Amino acid sequence: MKKILVLLVAICAATTLNAQKNIKLGGSMGYSHYNTTTTIDNADTKSNNGAIYLSVFSEIELSKNLNLLPQLQYTTKIEEISIPVQLEFKTKFLNFLIGPKVEIATNKLPEDFTNLTFSAIGGLSYNYDKNLKFICNYSTSVIIC
Numbered sequence: 001m002k003k004i005l006v007l008l009v010a011i012c013a014a015t016t017l018n019a020q021k022n023i024k025l026g027g028s029m030g031y032s033h034y035n036t037t038t039t040i041d042n043a044d045t046k047s048n049n050g051a052i053y054l055s056v057f058s059e060i061e062l063s064k065n066l067n068l069l070p071q072l073q074y075t076t077k078i079e080e081i082s083i084p085v086q087l088e089f090k091t092k093f094l095n096f097l098i099g100p101k102v103e104i105a106t107n108k109l110p111e112d113f114t115n116l117t118f119s120a121i122g123g124l125s126y127n128y129d130k131n132l133k134f135i136c137n138y139s140t141s142v143i144i145c
Helices: 002-017
Strands: 023-040 043-063 066-075 080-089 095-105 116-129 132-144
Touching: 066 095, 080 116, 080 132, 095 132
Parallel strands: none
Antiparallel strands: 023 043, 043 066, 066 080, 080 095, 095 116, 116 132
16 A cells, blocks of 8 residues: 555656656666675675566756656565666767665565665666667665665
8 A cells, every 4th residue: 555655646746747848757667687695694695686667757857968867666576666866967879877776675664764775876878769768777785774
């Protein structure tokens, strides 16, 4: 129920922002591959995993060569909500992305912020046409609470 409520709030907020002419809204779906290392009693356990994510996003034009890309993602397998906020530096061919990302594990209760991960995210984007954009991102955890 909480997941549906969060998604509805995000859609309502995004719809309100749509009134601006330099703001685009959209949805995306993709694959997220991640490596994890767990250390217990000085022994490291490594694993490779992957999951499908669904997201809603907006593209806010700040200037001719700069966009703000806030996003709300839900990753299915690990039950996580991610909120990346990236700046997109536009060039003629490829665009460069950089920004922070907060990840919230939805299978834990957010009582004392022990389910938050703060990450740095960067990537590239390519505008295929007016309504289609390809994005490739890389993120690394900075702080895990």
